[in-house]
Amino acid sequence: MSAEVSTRRQLTRDRLMAAAMVLFAERSVQAASVEEICERAGFTRGAFYSNFESKEELCLEIVRQRGEQLVLTTQEALAAIPEAGLTQNTLDEVLAKILVLFDAGFSLDEHWVLIRGELRLYSYRMPGFRPALLEVERRATELALAAISETLTRQGATLRIPLAELMPVMDAYCERARMNEILTGSPIGGWRQGLEHLLRALVVLPA
Amino acid sequence: MSAEVSTRRQLTRDRLMAAAMVLFAERSVQAASVEEICERAGFTRGAFYSNFESKEELCLEIVRQRGEQLVLTTQEALAAIPEAGLTQNTLDEVLAKILVLFDAGFSLDEHWVLIRGELRLYSYRMPGFRPALLEVERRATELALAAISETLTRQGATLRIPLAELMPVMDAYCERARMNEILTGSPIGGWRQGLEHLLRALVVLPA
DNA sequence: TGTATCCGATACAGTCATGTATCCAAACCG
DNA sequence: CGGTTTGGATACATGACTGTATCGGATACA
The missing domain is CATH 1.10.10.60 (Homeodomain-like)
Structure with missing residues (x-):
């Protein structure tokens, strides 16, 4: 070979x-x-x-590939943020980091929002496929959470909810908001504002 | 006939x-x-x-029926809550109302979480079907929002995010959390605690 | 240059779902 | 009580997808 x-x-x-x-x-x-x-x-x-071997195996391969991509682009995007950047205040920096994460990795582009929904449901029916999907999502979440928490502590900011719930909340919200944009045909990008609102509500700035 | x-x-x-x-x-x-x-x-x-006439029409009928059910059970459940109940503080009452809403109408039972996901994606592909689904979700959200906002103002509490975003955030979070429970086989009901955390973070109690 | 191998194309048989057209039974009505 | 209508069952023709088994051409290698 x-x-x-x-x-x-x-x-x-x-x-x-x-x-x-x-x-x-x-x-x-x-x-x-x-x-x-x-x-x-x-x-x-x-x-x-x-x-x-089958369509299922193809899906597995797609998810695997997606997982690696996710990690890579996320790390890359995070690395590209200047350490203590141009931003004015604490919240801006946290927000910027999170926006980068979502833009880079959590795939709010139309295809991926749909495919993610598809694969979630698919995994419900293909037990052999489920672990792979869950594992990818777990790793991605972990990575994102680490990046966010690091920024938070460095800035002395805290959260009004447990750290572990931050990603599920934001992720679920963004995906849903994006899906709504797709279905209603409303101008895309509104999720950014929603995310900002959410973040302003959840983050407590240092005194 | x-x-x-x-x-x-x-x-x-x-x-x-x-x-x-x-x-x-x-x-x-x-x-x-x-x-x-x-x-x-x-x-x-x-x-x-x-x-x-077709499976699509059946889906339409299901959504219509679901819409009516949703409105009815929600109103019913809300009506069953004593006006200024047994609850100790403001937040408890808001939380109770929201829990009732989600338990009653927003279908976190396994079937409906899955079906909702299915129908969302289905509606993406069947443009004729989309309006019906969106309309049902809109009405349900409206109803829930009215109930919540009424309680909030009566209690003098305010929100850290725009009122209109409260439902999307909570709804998306709960659905996703529930879906995760289904996929991972973890004990059900964890979403309640998550929801409570979220709410405590988002609601500002009267001074 | 000849040969073995690899990879994708083609052909085929089997399964399953669809939608329609026809048929039968029961309920309804005069 | 007999005809008519209504609602659902049955039969049929069609089309699509699957997976496999076989074939042919290109590539690598001696």
Whole structure:
């Protein structure tokens, strides 16, 4: 198994996964037939079954890939924030960091909001798939929480709710707000303001 | 069209809808075939197509029914709360009211959490279906918000976020928390504590 | 340059869901 | 009590997806 071949294989895998994600968002995981996925990727079913055992395995692969991406882009984005930046006050810095997190990792772009919803429900029905999804979400949350808490303590700010609940609250709110924007066709980005309100309410600034 | 016949018809419609809801939760809206729904309801496809034009219309009917139910049970539950009850302090009363709302109407029971997620995604793909779903959610939110705001002002309490955002935040959080309980198999009810934390953080008691 | 291997295409058989068209039984009405 | 209407069952034709088994071409390697 030379590197060249392996590369080619990886390329078709990637194309299949990319096509799958688009279709998962557009038509749902279940409704997206293997054939459709292949067609969109420019292959036939032969390629699919040569690369994946089933649609479930493809989903697993997608989630795994997504998990790594999430960690990488998040770390990257966080690293790009200047240590004690241009921001005026404590809250601004916390907010900035959180916005970065959500922009970078927690995928509020249309496709991912939909796919996330899809995969959550999918995982309910595919027990073999559930652990992978939960693990990815856990790791992402952990990472985000660490970044936020670090900023908070450095700034001497505290929270009005337990730290561990901060991410669930914000994450759930943002995703839902984004979903509403998608469904109602309202201008996107309103979730940012909502998030800011929420944060102003939850963070206690140092005296 | 005598009343008797109409009654019978309504009965089979109800059975079909009930069966559909169970299957929607278990296997998703798309995966639940018309045949399966009929089978579970004790009919054949003939009955289905005699009563509904398509699965989409069935979904519409379910949402409509759900909307009415939601309003009724919510009003009922709210009415059952003693005006200025047994509760010790302001926050308790607000919290109690909100818990009642979520218990009664916002369907944190397993089936409805799943179905809600299903229908949201379904509505993304069935534009004809979307308005109905959004309208139901809007009405329910409105109702809940009115009840909460009334209690707040009566008690002289205020919020740290705009009133209009209170429901989205709480609703999204509770639904997500409940979903997590379902997926992880963790003991149910944790969302209540989370909700209480959230509320304590968001409500400002009168001086 | 010839040969083995790898990878994706093609062909095929089987399953399942859909929607319609027809049929039968029971309830209703005169 | 007999005809008519209503509601649901049955039968059928069709189409789509799945998974496998086989084939062919390109690539790597000797």
